Amino acid sequence: MTDEQLIALLKELSLEEKIGQLLQLAAPFFAGTGTEGQITGPMASMGITEDIIKNTGSILGLSGAKETIGAQQAHLKKNRLGIPLLVMADIIHGYKTIFPVPLAIGCSWDLEAAEKSAEIAAAEASAAGVHVSFSPMVDLVRDPRWGRVMETTGEDPYLNAEFAKAFVRGLQGKDLKNDLTRLAACVKHFAAYGAGEGGRDYNTVDMSERQLREYFLPAYKAALEEGAELVMTAFNTVDGIPAAGNKRLMRDLLRKEWGFDGVVISDWGAVKELIPHGVAADEEEAARKAIMAGVDIEMMTTCYENHLKQLVERGEVDETLIDEAVLRILRLKQKLGLFENPYRGADVDRERENVLSAEHRRAARELAVKSSVLLKNEAVLPLKPEQKIALIGPFAQNGDILGPWSWMGSKVDAVQLYDGLKAKVDASRIIVAQGCDIESVTDDQLDEAVRAAREADVIVLALGESSDMSGEAGSRANLRLPQAQLELAAQLKCLGKPMVAVLFNGRPLDLHGVYDLVDAVLEAWYPGTEGGLAIADLLYGDRNPSGRLTMSFPFAVGQVPVYYNNFNTGRPQGAPEAQVRYVSQYLDIPNEPLYSFGYGLSYTTFEYSGESISSDIMTLTQPLTVTVKVANTGKTAGEEVVQLYVRDLAGEVVRPLKELKGFRKILLQPGESREVAFMLTEELLRYHHSDLAFASDDGEFAVFVGPNSRDVLPELSFKLNK
Numbered sequence: 001m002t003d004e005q006l007i008a009l010l011k012e013l014s015l016e017e018k019i020g021q022l023l024q025l026a027a028p029f030f031a032g033t034g035t036e037g038q039i040t041g042p043m044a045s046m047g048i049t050e051d052i053i054k055n056t057g058s059i060l061g062l063s064g065a066k067e068t069i070g071a072q073q074a075h076l077k078k079n080r081l082g083i084p085l086l087v088m089a090d091i092i093h094g095y096k097t098i099f100p101v102p103l104a105i106g107c108s109w110d111l112e113a114a115e116k117s118a119e120i121a122a123a124e125a126s127a128a129g130v131h132v133s134f135s136p137m138v139d140l141v142r143d144p145r146w147g148r149v150m151e152t153t154g155e156d157p158y159l160n161a162e163f164a165k166a167f168v169r170g171l172q173g174k175d176l177k178n179d180l181t182r183l184a185a186c187v188k189h190f191a192a193y194g195a196g197e198g199g200r201d202y203n204t205v206d207m208s209e210r211q212l213r214e215y216f217l218p219a220y221k222a223a224l225e226e227g228a229e230l231v232m233t234a235f236n237t238v239d240g241i242p243a244a245g246n247k248r249l250m251r252d253l254l255r256k257e258w259g260f261d262g263v264v265i266s267d268w269g270a271v272k273e274l275i276p277h278g279v280a281a282d283e284e285e286a287a288r289k290a291i292m293a294g295v296d297i298e299m300m301t302t303c304y305e306n307h308l309k310q311l312v313e314r315g316e317v318d319e320t321l322i323d324e325a326v327l328r329i330l331r332l333k334q335k336l337g338l339f340e341n342p343y344r345g346a347d348v349d350r351e352r353e354n355v356l357s358a359e360h361r362r363a364a365r366e367l368a369v370k371s372s373v374l375l376k377n378e379a380v381l382p383l384k385p386e387q388k389i390a391l392i393g394p395f396a397q398n399g400d401i402l403g404p405w406s407w408m409g410s411k412v413d414a415v416q417l418y419d420g421l422k423a424k425v426d427a428s429r430i431i432v433a434q435g436c437d438i439e440s441v442t443d444d445q446l447d448e449a450v451r452a453a454r455e456a457d458v459i460v461l462a463l464g465e466s467s468d469m470s471g472e473a474g475s476r477a478n479l480r481l482p483q484a485q486l487e488l489a490a491q492l493k494c495l496g497k498p499m500v501a502v503l504f505n506g507r508p509l510d511l512h513g514v515y516d517l518v519d520a521v522l523e524a525w526y527p528g529t530e531g532g533l534a535i536a537d538l539l540y541g542d543r544n545p546s547g548r549l550t551m552s553f554p555f556a557v558g559q560v561p562v563y564y565n566n567f568n569t570g571r572p573q574g575a576p577e578a579q580v581r582y583v584s585q586y587l588d589i590p591n592e593p594l595y596s597f598g599y600g601l602s603y604t605t606f607e608y609s610g611e612s613i614s615s616d617i618m619t620l621t622q623p624l625t626v627t628v629k630v631a632n633t634g635k636t637a638g639e640e641v642v643q644l645y646v647r648d649l650a651g652e653v654v655r656p657l658k659e660l661k662g663f664r665k666i667l668l669q670p671g672e673s674r675e676v677a678f679m680l681t682e683e684l685l686r687y688h689h690s691d692l693a694f695a696s697d698d699g700e701f702a703v704f705v706g707p708n709s710r711d712v713l714p715e716l717s718f719k720l721n722k
C-alpha cells in the first residue's frame with residue numbers, strides 16, 4: 001500500500017474503528033489463538049465485547065505460528081476493512097532459545113554478540129508470528145534494589161547507548177518489510193523508569209532535567225537514531241507527571257525535539273493508572289490526558305475505547321490527534337508488510353526448524369560464556385578434571401536459570417549446572433547435594449551437604465536468587481543472598497576445603513557472607529538455556545572468563561545508589577587537605593563499591609604499558625588518539641576489555657570523576673601484546689550545561705586507561721582549545 005492508500009483507508013474508517021486501532025488487548029480475547037476463553041481476573045471486568053475485538057488494532061503476548069495465523073485469519077474475517085492485527089510480545093533475551101539476561105549481556109561488552117542474540121531472538125519469534133518486540137529495555141540503573149536492573153545493560157549512558165543500538169540492529173535488520181526474520185523494536189520505558197525512588201518498582205522519579213538529559217535519555221535516543229519503530233512509556237512519574245500522561249516528555253521532547261514519528265504505546269494498564277497516580281479523576285480524564293500527551297496505543301485498559309468518542313464529539317479532543325495516531329499505526333503495519341501479507345513471517349515449518357536450533361544454542365552458550373564475570377579467584381579456578389568436586393546448593397540441579405522475561409523459554413530446555421559439569425568430566429568426579437532451598441534450610445540438608453563436601457577436593461557452591469526475586473515487581477530491600485544460603489556457606493567453610501561460589505541472580509548483590517568465605521566467585525547471572533554448559537566451560541578453563549561488570553556491586557545496601565561516574569563533592573576523601581572527619585564518607589563502610597563498574601578477572605594476566613596521547617591540545621578539527629599497549633603475560637589465551645575514561649576538570653556544572661568514552665574487547669594469546677588506540681573527539685566531551693545547552697568547554701581534561709573504572713593507569717591530560 002502506498003501512503004496515499006493508507007490515508008484513503010484512514011478516511012474510510014469510522015471514529016469507532018479508528019479508536020479500535022488504538023487499543024491493544026491480550027491474546028485470550030481473540031478467537032483462533034488457542035488461549036481464548038481464559039479471560040479471568042481483571043481482564044474479565046474490562047467490558048470487552050465482540051464488537052470491540054473486531055476493531056482492535058493489536059494483540060499482545062501471542063506467539064506460535066499456528067496460533068498467530070489462526071488469530072489473524074479469524075480477525076480478518078471480522079474486521080470490516082480487513083485491517084490486520086499487529087502482534088506484539090516481550091522478546092527480551094530470546095524467544096525459546098534464551099540468552100543471558102540483558103544485564104549479563106552488558107557484561108560481555110560485546111556489541112556484536114548482543115546484536116546476534118537479538119537477531120536470533122527475532123528469527124525465532126518472527127517465525128512464531130510476532131511482529132513487534134517490546135525491547136530493547138534501555139533504562140539506566142543505579143539501584144540494585146530494583147528488580148528490573150536485570151533487563152537493562154547497566155549504569156553507564158555511553159555503554160547503554162551502544163547496546164541499545166546493537167539490540168535495535170539485531171531485531172530490525174536493514175529491511176523490515178522484506179526481511180521476514182526480523183521484528184520491529186519498541187524501546188522502553190520512556191523515561192527514566194530505572195530511577196524509581198528507593199529502588200521500589202513503579203515508584204516516583206523526580207530529577208532535574210539536566211540529569212535526565214545527561215544520563216537517562218541518551219540510550220533511548222540512541223535506539224531511536226538506530227531506527228527503533230516504537231516507544232513504550234514508563235509507569236513512573238517524571239517531574240510530577242506520570243509518563244503516560246506527560247506531554248512534555250512525548251509531544252515536546254520525543255516528537256518535536258527528537259523528531260520521532262513512530263508509534264508510542266503505553267505500558268500495561270498505564271493509561272488507567274493515571275487515576276491512582278492522582279492526575280486523572282476518572283477514565284475519561286485519563287483518556288484525554290494520555291491522547292493529548294501523545295500515547296497512540298493504550299495497552300490493556302479501555303479508557304480510549306470507552307471515552308475517546310464522546311471526548312471528540314464534545315470537542316474536548318481534536319479528531320486529528322486520533323487520525324495522526326491511527327496513521328502512525330497503519331504506517332507501521334505497512335512497514336511490516338502486513339497489508340500484503342498479514343501472516344508475515346509466521347510459518348510452522350520455519351518455527352520448528354528455527355526454535356532451539358543447534359546454531360541458536362551455540363550462540364546462547366557463547367554469550368553466556370562471555371557475560372559471566374569472575375569476581376574473585378584465589379588460585380582455585382580453573383578446576384582440574386582429576387579433582388573430585390562437591391556441587392552443592394539450590395542451583396546445582398535447577399532449571400530456573402533462564403531469568404525473568406523468558407516467557408516462551410522452558411526450564412525443561414535449560415541445561416542445569418550439574419548436567420553441564422557432567423558433560424565435561426566423568427560423573428564419578430561430582431558428588432551433588434542440594435544443601436538448602438532458595439530461602440530455607442533443614443538440618444538434614446546441611447548434614448547431606450557436609451557429607452558430600454567431606455568426600456571432595458573442592459566445593460562448588462551454586463547459589464542465587466530464584467528468578468521471581470528479581471524482574472518486574474521484584475524489588476528487594478536486602479541485597480544479601482537469603483539467610484539459608486549464607487548458613488550453608490558458613491557450615492561448609494568449617495571444613496577448610498577450597499570453595500568456589502557460582503552465582504545465579506538478576507542484580508548486583510551485597511556479597512558479604514559469601515565472597516569473604518570462598519576462594520572464588522563466578523557471577524553467572526541468569527545465563528539462559530545453555531547456562532550449565534557455559535559455566536562448565538569456564539569452571540574447567542576450556543574458556544576464560546571475560547565478562548566485566550556494567551553495574552557496581554555495593555559494599556552494603558546503605559551505599560545505594562553507588563555508581564562509578566559520581567561527583568567528587570567539595571570534601572572528597574583522600575584529598576591533600578582532607579580532614580579526618582569532615583569529608584564525604586561513611587563512618588562504618590568504605591565509599592567504594594565492593595566491585596566497581598568495569599571490573600572482572602581472567603585466568604590470565606594483562607599488563608598495560610606505554611600509554612600515550614597524540615597531543616596535549618585538542619581542537620575542533622584535531623581529535624586526539626590515546627594509545628596503550630596491552631600484553632597477555634599469563635599462560636592462557638584471554639579476552640581483555642580495555643577501557644577509556646575522561647574527566648573534565650573544571651566544567652560549567654560539576655562533571656563526573658570519570659566517564660566511559662570508549663572500550664575494546666581484545667583477544668590475546670599468551671605472550672601476545674597489542675596496541676589499542678582510541679580516538680577522542682570534541683564531540684565526546686560535550687555535556688548538558690546549566691541552560692541545557694549540549695556543548696563542550698575549553699580547558700583541561702584528564703584521560704584514564706585501564707582494565708576497569710578503578711584500577712586505571714596514571715592519568716594523561718590534554719587541553720581542549722576550540
Ligand code: BGC
Nearest residue numbers: 060090134188189267268472
Ligand atoms: C512491563 C513491560 C512489558 C509489558 C507487556 C509490563 O508490565 O512493564 O516491560 O513490555 O508489561 O508485557
